[in-house]
Amino acid sequence: MAEVIRLEGVRKGYGGGEAPWVEVLHGVDLVLHEGEFVSLAGPSGSGKSTLLNIMGLLEPPNDGALTIAGERAEALDDDARTRLRNRYLGFVFQFHHLLPAFSALENVLMPVFAGTGRLPAGAREHALALLERVGLAEHAGKRPVQLSGGQQQRVAIVRALANRPRLVLADEPTGNLDTQTAAEVFALMHDINREQGVTFLVVTHDERLAQDCPRRVNLVDGRIAPSPALVG
Known part of the structure; x- marks a missing residue:
């Protein structure tokens, strides 16, 4: 299978000046x-959000290599990171x-x-097709306040797919939903995958949802810890 993203020896810390330097990620390797x-699992403070920010090109690492779809990314400027x-x-x-003032379709x-x-040619049609795929075609013109929590999160998933990405980074996407709705949203992501x-x-x-994933990565104290593959 082709690589989508590769991290090699990625380090990230914060501080400097009068603030003490604290390293959060200590040489992360991940493909x-x-x-x-x-x-992606790990206790609070293990560096999960920092790792996602780096993988999402929201902030650069202090050291190490980051490659996305074959393109080196760790040293890009802001404009180049945004394009990538x-x-x-x-x-x-x-x-x-x-955005509360816009419809589901407009948000997507x-x-x-x-x-x-x-809006490139076909963008609107693609967005409508995605909304139909998640059962929300008839709600395309509704604003978020007119949708349930699960429907709003499905719109958010569709929005993440609007640019036809190679990789979707999801940070606790079911953490604000009840158990049944969380399971439905997680199943939807599996289906799209x-x-x-x-x-x-x-x-x-959610350990039950994590166990449904074919692969699990554990991040402990800023390092990838060994974990067996899970059968999903």
């Missing part, structure tokens, strides 16, 4: 391949962060418009 569905992010990556968060199209400053070959890396504290 994700096309079509994988991977859970819009081309290859999608994001889903615990809180959906939908936001990253497409932000990436190019316009199988149908479209999109790679997913999902942070979750």
